[in-house]
Amino acid sequence: MASEPSGHDGLMDRVAKATDLLGARGARDVPHPGGTLLAHLRRVHATLGEWGARPDLCLAGLCHAFYGTDGFAVALGSTDERATLVEAVGAEAEGIVYLYAGCDRGFSHSGLAQGGPFRDRFTGEVSDPPEAARRDFAELTVANELDLVQINPEFRERYGHGLRELFDSWEGLLSVPARRAVRSLLG
Template structure:
């Protein structure tokens, strides 16, 4: 385990992630599974670290935050600027507004500020892979989640096909046939 991963795990544990209920167990267990999935997919270290910390500021689908967006430097010091930028990007996503047009280059809406932006293709790819890993973990670990959201996620992720690497595309087809 590298130093940044160890530091991130310490920070998450220190913020109570192992005591926060999450579909399929605790938040910390979920974050670790997402990190492991991204590692199996051989994504860049910054994306793996973002996967480990993706819920740090809460998300549009999970409101509990471990840190405040006004204090982003704390997470930057732990996981680095590139990974933290992706954590913020992920957390800030207004899903209803941003998901449908993500692969077509549509605008991205920041749920914290309300601002719209046009992220570059590389940011969209990182975001898509992180999102797929997050949701596939929930589908694999929680039968109720799978039943309720699986078909919609399959359709969404299929529409993002061009943004996903081979491993993520294969996982979508395997987990959500």
């Protein structure tokens, strides 16, 4: 694999490669609350950027549904194609995407902040991700779910209270801007 370009141009290149890959895999055609899956992915990417997240976490936000998720079954690529996503966004961003997409939410969410076990829904493997990975996972989850809260009143009505409780339990993992957004959008 060629070395990644550095600086702002390198980041813009990775964003362009990721967007092209997502588009080629049909993200422009997949219905999603607020329009299409690609529109949602772009909003999550933008939100993380507004919160001051580092570039690799923002790129993971752009691609977070590439392998599907425990809450959104549509996958644009399989876990056998991890190298394809690495080529577009880099290994660190792809690792965040895999962790996010692979999360067995029912098993893993409640103990995330306390260092509880984390189960990979693709392999069944149970692990203990380091705190930095848990922080990335929590920040990405909040950006994703708050996007849905903002654009879908039914989603907010149905899931808002539970999300607020979950995100309150993750407060120590979240950035100040993410915590502010939770309070602003979920009370």
